[in-house]
Amino acid sequence: MDILNKSIALVLDPDFAEKIIPLSKTMPVWIISSPANDAICKEIHHKSADSQITRIFSRADETKNDLIARSIYLIDEHHGISSCSQPYESIIIYGASEAEIGSDVLDSIGACLMKNSDGLQLKLINQAS
Secondary structure, eight states: OOTTOOEEEEEOOTTOGGGHHHHHTTSOEEEEOOHHHHHHHHHHHHHOTTOOEEEEOOOTTOOHHHHHHHHHHHHHHHHSTTTOSSOOSEEEEESOOGGGSOHHHHHHTTEEEEEOTTSSEEEEEETTO
16 A cells, blocks of 8 residues: 555445546555446456455345445455554545444544545544554
């Protein structure tokens, strides 16, 4: 992970598609699997084996809140202070509302929620960094 950019993107928008390309050049991307997103992910993987894209698969009967919680825990497990020498400092979430992110998840990883100026993204700031 680039030392200047310690952010991870969590994309829950099933139609994010082409927007993945520039985003994946700036930070690791964890993205919900969907036909539109999968097609672009495959294209990116064919061009570069070193792409920083991880697909997330939703589970049957999983609420969006549960999907968000599970995804945040997975990101924390793979990019957090216990597994990396340069852990992430923030998770930028695309395709979720503030109400869909449970405070129990934030508390469990020591984070707080902030809105970006455009109001379209939510940002989790890891307070342990």
